[in-house]
Amino acid sequence: MPKPTFFNLPEAKRKAFLETALEEFAGRDYESASISQIVAKLKIAKGSFYQYFEDKRDLYLYLIELAAQERIRFVKSLPPPDPQKSFFAYTEWLLEMGVRFTFEYPRLNQIIYRAMFGTLPFRDEMLQRMKESSQDYIRQVLMQGIAAGEIEPDLDLELVAYLLNLITNDFNNFLIKKLELDPQRLMEGDYSQLDLEAIRGVFTKAMEFVRYGLAKRRV
Amino acid sequence: MPKPTFFNLPEAKRKAFLETALEEFAGRDYESASISQIVAKLKIAKGSFYQYFEDKRDLYLYLIELAAQERIRFVKSLPPPDPQKSFFAYTEWLLEMGVRFTFEYPRLNQIIYRAMFGTLPFRDEMLQRMKESSQDYIRQVLMQGIAAGEIEPDLDLELVAYLLNLITNDFNNFLIKKLELDPQRLMEGDYSQLDLEAIRGVFTKAMEFVRYGLAKRRV
DNA sequence: ATAGAATATGACCAGTTAGTCACATGACCG
DNA sequence: CGGTCATGTGACTAACTGGTCATATTCTAT
Numbered sequence: 001m002p003k004p005t006f007f008n009l010p011e012a013k014r015k016a017f018l019e020t021a022l023e024e025f026a027g028r029d030y031e032s033a034s035i036s037q038i039v040a041k042l043k044i045a046k047g048s049f050y051q052y053f054e055d056k057r058d059l060y061l062y063l064i065e066l067a068a069q070e071r072i073r074f075v076k077s078l079p080p081p082d083p084q085k086s087f088f089a090y091t092e093w094l095l096e097m098g099v100r101f102t103f104e105y106p107r108l109n110q111i112i113y114r115a116m117f118g119t120l121p122f123r124d125e126m127l128q129r130m131k132e133s134s135q136d137y138i139r140q141v142l143m144q145g146i147a148a149g150e151i152e153p154d155l156d157l158e159l160v161a162y163l164l165n166l167i168t169n170d171f172n173n174f175l176i177k178k179l180e181l182d183p184q185r186l187m188e189g190d191y192s193q194l195d196l197e198a199i200r201g202v203f204t205k206a207m208e209f210v211r212y213g214l215a216k217r218r219v
Numbered sequence: 220m221p222k223p224t225f226f227n228l229p230e231a232k233r234k235a236f237l238e239t240a241l242e243e244f245a246g247r248d249y250e251s252a253s254i255s256q257i258v259a260k261l262k263i264a265k266g267s268f269y270q271y272f273e274d275k276r277d278l279y280l281y282l283i284e285l286a287a288q289e290r291i292r293f294v295k296s297l298p299p300p301d302p303q304k305s306f307f308a309y310t311e312w313l314l315e316m317g318v319r320f321t322f323e324y325p326r327l328n329q330i331i332y333r334a335m336f337g338t339l340p341f342r343d344e345m346l347q348r349m350k351e352s353s354q355d356y357i358r359q360v361l362m363q364g365i366a367a368g369e370i371e372p373d374l375d376l377e378l379v380a381y382l383l384n385l386i387t388n389d390f391n392n393f394l395i396k397k398l399e400l401d402p403q404r405l406m407e408g409d410y411s412q413l414d415l416e417a418i419r420g421v422f423t424k425a426m427e428f429v430r431y432g433l434a435k436r437r438v
Numbered sequence: 439a440t441a442g443a444a445t446a447t448g449a450c451c452a453g454t455t456a457g458t459c460a461c462a463t464g465a466c467c468g
Numbered sequence: 469c470g471g472t473c474a475t476g477t478g479a480c481t482a483a484c485t486g487g488t489c490a491t492a493t494t495c496t497a498t
Contacts, residue, residue, distance in 0.1 A: 005475070029338060031251035036455065045477040047459080056456065088433075117336060117389075119248060145433070152435050156424040162393045163428065167382060170336075174381045205375040209382065213432035214307075214364070216371045224445070254486065264447040266489080275486065439498100446493065454485065463476070468469100 002062055006052035017042060017052070018066070025063055026110035029118055033060070057122065064115050065129040067108040074101050087145035092207045094141070095168055098134075099199070102172040106187050113169060135165040164210070171206065178202060221281055225271035236261060236271070237285070244282055245329035248337055252279075276341065283334050284348040286327040293320050306364035311426045313360070314387055317353075318418070321391040325406050332388060354384040383429070390425065397421060 053059045102109045139161040145151035272278045321328045358380040364370035
């Protein structure tokens with residue numbers, strides 16, 4: 001946890017600090033991310049950093065916690081389609097929200113992605129910080145789908161939740177490849193290249209796979 | 220490419236070098252992996268390393284190439300089930316081979332995984348080295364499945380190949396969680412904890428999802 | 439035995455890192 | 469004004485990094 005000093009900081013300074021720290025930790029993995037670089041970019045003294053945080057790891061775990069909270073906040077901020085209507089519409093919406101989050105908060109998304117799939121010297125502490133994991137959330141939604149009779153009840157929920165979570169988290173990588181987007185420009189907040197129609201088309205295709213699998217449809 | 224000197228090395232020494240280098244690069248990301256650590260473990264002089272390779276990146280790209288080749292060799296070394304019989308049996312076999320490779324060559328697998336999903340200062344050169352990517356291979360197999368009339372022809376092949384590749388590559392992570400395996404012991408080559416029956420059960424469930432998706436089966 | 443090439447060595451360099459600490463500055467309060 | 473406490477500072481440490489290079493050793497072929 002950050003020291004009290006950090007929270008006493010004028011908001012502008014605190015925001016600027018987080019901005020820069022997120023930038024640093026989003027682009028490189030934990031070991032490579034550099035406190036020295038952060039303070040250099042911010043033009044503050046090295047000592048100041050250690051007034052705000054215990055150490056590097058303290059900052060990193062805080063950033064993860066922040067990113068995870070922000071993602072949950074983001075997903076909850078927009079109303080889902082009528083949940084009663086169709087489980088699959090809901091899942092597609094979830095997928096879409098994941099991608100939108102990626103585009104709107106690319107750095108936060110990177111941090112989460114790294115924390116989930118990367119190497120970390122302290123996975124356990126990290127997982128604690130991401131209490132409400134999206135995987136648990138997906139599992140809940142799946143159970144609702146089963147209750148509503150839309151989903152095959154014989155599925156291994158844990159397995160499917162894992163796979164869906166995996167797909168959701170990695171989907172933007174596919175989009176970037178498929179639509180030949182420039183990740184650099186996206187990272188810099190330039191969305192002019194986004195073709196929302198095309199993206200929605202890919203969503204629909206992805207949902208077809210999730211819904212019916214590969215097998216030839218029986219007509 | 221390694222310098223000629225490296226290939227002139229007595230086989231035992233060359234193997235030992237690769238062993239140690241793989242260990243180092245499997246465990247940490249590119250920036251964190253340390254040449255100094257490698258030569259220290261091998262008890263050879265720093266200068267010797269630079270007789271074998273141009274630089275760090277030269278070694279890394281070589282390791283990736285090696286790992287990718289080894290994976291292809293491994294998959295091709297065991298005969299698949301009758302390819303004419305069922306596309307899905309074939310795909311399940313492919314998934315199984317992926318997992319078996321993970322268990323038998325955990326370090327090689329880590330390197331490939333890192334190369335595909337991690338951060339890299341030179342993605343392009345890396346992708347060139349992994350010419351025959353498993354994703355292309357999966358796409359071929361899918362096309363055969365369509366030709367055989369087993370697979371829905373309306374699918375977006377590129378998308379599905381991407382998702383299948385993703386699942387195959389990450390599946391062992393799920394297995395480890397699901398079967399509560401100890402990754403540390405696996406890394407050290409201790410497979411006594413493996414329950415092949417249980418693993419096969421998870422495969423089957425995963426293939427059900429891949430085959431029919433989430434939707435409730437029509438009976 | 440000897441020349442010449444191939445290989446091995448480790449001190450050294452310039453650069454980086456996380457973290458510390460004695461001190462300076464600033465803000466608020468009586 | 470003075471005093472006290474929070475905040476800011478940057479030189480410094482010890483440890484590390486990738487890479488170089490002059491020198492030493494070992495191998496090979498005559």
